[in-house]
Amino acid sequence: MSDTDDDLRDLYQDMILDHSKHPRNFHVIDPAHCQAVGHNPLCGDKLVLFLTVGEDGRIADAAFQGTGCAISVASASMMTDMLKGKTALEAKRLWAYFEALCKSNAAESAHLDEDDVARLQALAGVRHYPVRVKCATLAWRTLESALDPSAIKQVGTE
Amino acid sequence: MPTLTLKNHFPVLDQKIHGHPLVYLDSGASAQKPRAVLEAMTRFYEMDYANIHRGVHDLSMRATDKYDAARETVRRFINAAHDDEIIFTSSATDSLNLVAASWGHANLKQGDEVVLTQLEHHANIVPWQLLREQIGFSLRVVPIQANGDVLLNDVRQAINEKTKIVSIAHVSNALGTILPVEEIITYAHSKGVPVLLDGSQAISHMPVDVQKLDADFYVFSGHKLYGPTGIGVLYGKREILKGMPPYRGGGDMIASVSFEKTTFQEPPMRFEAGTPPIAQAVGLAAAIDYVCAIGMDKIAAHEDALLTYATQKIGAIEGVRLIGTAPRKAGILSFVMDCAHPHDIGTILDRHGIAIRAGHHCAQPAMEALSLVATARASLGLYNDESDIDALASGLLHVREIFG
Numbered sequence A: 001m002s003d004t005d006d007d008l009r010d011l012y013q014d015m016i017l018d019h020s021k022h023p024r025n026f027h028v029i030d031p032a033h034c035q036a037v038g039h040n041p042l043c044g045d046k047l048v049l050f051l052t053v054g055e056d057g058r059i060a061d062a063a064f065q066g067t068g069c070a071i072s073v074a075s076a077s078m079m080t081d082m083l084k085g086k087t088a089l090e091a092k093r094l095w096a097y098f099e100a101l102c103k104s105n106a107a108e109s110a111h112l113d114e115d116d117v118a119r120l121q122a123l124a125g126v127r128h129y130p131v132r133v134k135c136a137t138l139a140w141r142t143l144e145s146a147l148d149p150s151a152i153k154q155v156g157t158e
Numbered sequence B: 001m002p003t004l005t006l007k008n009h010f011p012v013l014d015q016k017i018h019g020h021p022l023v024y025l026d027s028g029a030s031a032q033k034p035r036a037v038l039e040a041m042t043r044f045y046e047m048d049y050a051n052i053h054r055g056v057h058d059l060s061m062r063a064t065d066k067y068d069a070a071r072e073t074v075r076r077f078i079n080a081a082h083d084d085e086i087i088f089t090s091s092a093t094d095s096l097n098l099v100a101a102s103w104g105h106a107n108l109k110q111g112d113e114v115v116l117t118q119l120e121h122h123a124n125i126v127p128w129q130l131l132r133e134q135i136g137f138s139l140r141v142v143p144i145q146a147n148g149d150v151l152l153n154d155v156r157q158a159i160n161e162k163t164k165i166v167s168i169a170h171v172s173n174a175l176g177t178i179l180p181v182e183e184i185i186t187y188a189h190s191k192g193v194p195v196l197l198d199g200s201q202a203i204s205h206m207p208v209d210v211q212k213l214d215a216d217f218y219v220f221s222g223h224k225l226y227g228p229t230g231i232g233v234l235y236g237k238r239e240i241l242k243g244m245p246p247y248r249g250g251g252d253m254i255a256s257v258s259f260e261k262t263t264f265q266e267p268p269m270r271f272e273a274g275t276p277p278i279a280q281a282v283g284l285a286a287a288i289d290y291v292c293a294i295g296m297d298k299i300a301a302h303e304d305a306l307l308t309y310a311t312q313k314i315g316a317i318e319g320v321r322l323i324g325t326a327p328r329k330a331g332i333l334s335f336v337m338d339c340a341h342p343h344d345i346g347t348i349l350d351r352h353g354i355a356i357r358a359g360h361h362c363a364q365p366a367m368e369a370l371s372l373v374a375t376a377r378a379s380l381g382l383y384n385d386e387s388d389i390d391a392l393a394s395g396l397l398h399v400r401e402i403f404g
Helices: A002-011 A014-021 A070-083 A088-101 A114-128 A130-147 B035-047 B058-078 B092-107 B126-135 B152-158 B181-190 B238-242 B278-294 B296-315 B342-351 B364-369 B386-403
Strands: A034-040 A045-053 A059-067 A154-156 B086-089 B113-117 B138-142 B163-169 B195-198 B217-221 B232-236 B254-257 B262-264 B320-323 B332-337 B357-359 B375-379
Touching: A002 A114, A002 B342, A002 B386, A014 A070, A014 A114, A034 A130, A045 A070, A045 A130, A059 A070, A070 A114, A070 A130, A070 B342, A088 A114, A088 A130, A114 A130, A130 B342, B035 B278, B058 B086, B058 B278, B086 B092, B092 B126, B092 B163, B092 B195, B092 B217, B092 B232, B113 B126, B113 B152, B126 B138, B138 B152, B152 B163, B152 B181, B163 B181, B181 B195, B232 B238, B278 B296, B296 B320, B296 B332, B296 B386, B332 B386, B342 B357, B342 B375, B342 B386
Parallel strands: A034 A154, B113 B138, B113 B163, B163 B195, B195 B217
Antiparallel strands: A034 A045, A045 A059, B086 B232, B217 B232, B254 B262, B320 B332, B332 B375, B357 B375
């Protein structure tokens, strides 16, 4: 039991449990400058992401709505916190880092904010649970779609 | 009390997952295979394998005999009147697509209605929708109760002069509800409406007699009945099958072919184009022999007792809500927890070596009717016993510890 408990605590760290039970930025932004829907057809989970962009071109506000497991909700909660004040390019760099981190702990984190890196590393325990990676990345894939003006704003994880 | 102890017949169950003995509670998704099935298939490939209905050589004749014998085994198992009423398909999904495409095309027109229930598996919804796009008939959906039950009266109200077929689950894969199929069939027939039963989730849990039920079609898969994947069964009454056009074209389903005109075989060959799942049919027959040697009545009694035990034990855990509490159920315990999403429950149980399914169970309309996105589902097989349920209960306590 104790090995099993340690294993699981590595995935369900306190910060992740806290974000999943008390998600930040869990509301609608209306009107939003960018909006996209992400869903996980495997489990029916769904989230809607809202962004506003300031005159300086930086993300002014980010929020989300939806239902999901602890991992996907915590990921969306942490992501929307991190996005505020970032440019689209900075946001994409964070996603590229997190995507790499979900495959290998040797992902390159130069030029990224230390706090952001620490938070993403906590979530990257999901690496050891391959079927759950799509839960952790759902919010980020939805972000990718929200930031791409040409894309149809509907993404799945399959 | 549950009485059977059969784990040692199933080689795959004898292993550890993440350091814990495997507790397999996902037979509703696919059942494990007894050694008897694995050996029958290996022996067939090693000794008797060839294509069927083609060769004059000895191996082909032996393979043909085994394939035909498998059809007879299935006939006997569900007590069909004739072995030409048993069609081998690639899956229960394929069987449902066959009926929709062949029978549906020949019998449905604009303005007609097909009656389904809200708890159908997607495989008994989508083939009808695909056909609806071509033809333009309507689907009439019978609602489910909050406890997951389907009421005979609601089915009666859904049937009218436009109804051409009732196509419903025998047992719900998401909730375990046993539908009142005998009464539904009697009523539908009194209105001249044929009935298809999707028996995928029933066939391994209870004796099925298609003549006693008077079902017009009955479908199930091999892999949920302790047999191999890649094979499904479609039972259809002889006179109905005879009137149905081919589903797929190819070898083995024709009487003669020329570029001007091709004539088709009688059922079942008409619906078995191409090389069929030969070894899978042999494996399915071995699986049927296996469950029959135990006795379907005994299996049903064992699983009923175990489901009662599980319902009490898991239902008593604080924060657990059972989903699907119809008075008549088989093999399925669906639940949610107030503290954790089904996916998180599934991950934590997996680390305890416990395999369950988490999600919508390919029954999204049923989930929506119950205002849910997903449930955790423990589903029983003949090899499960009380120790598996006890392990599940202790795993769920750990979920509460982490999320509580």
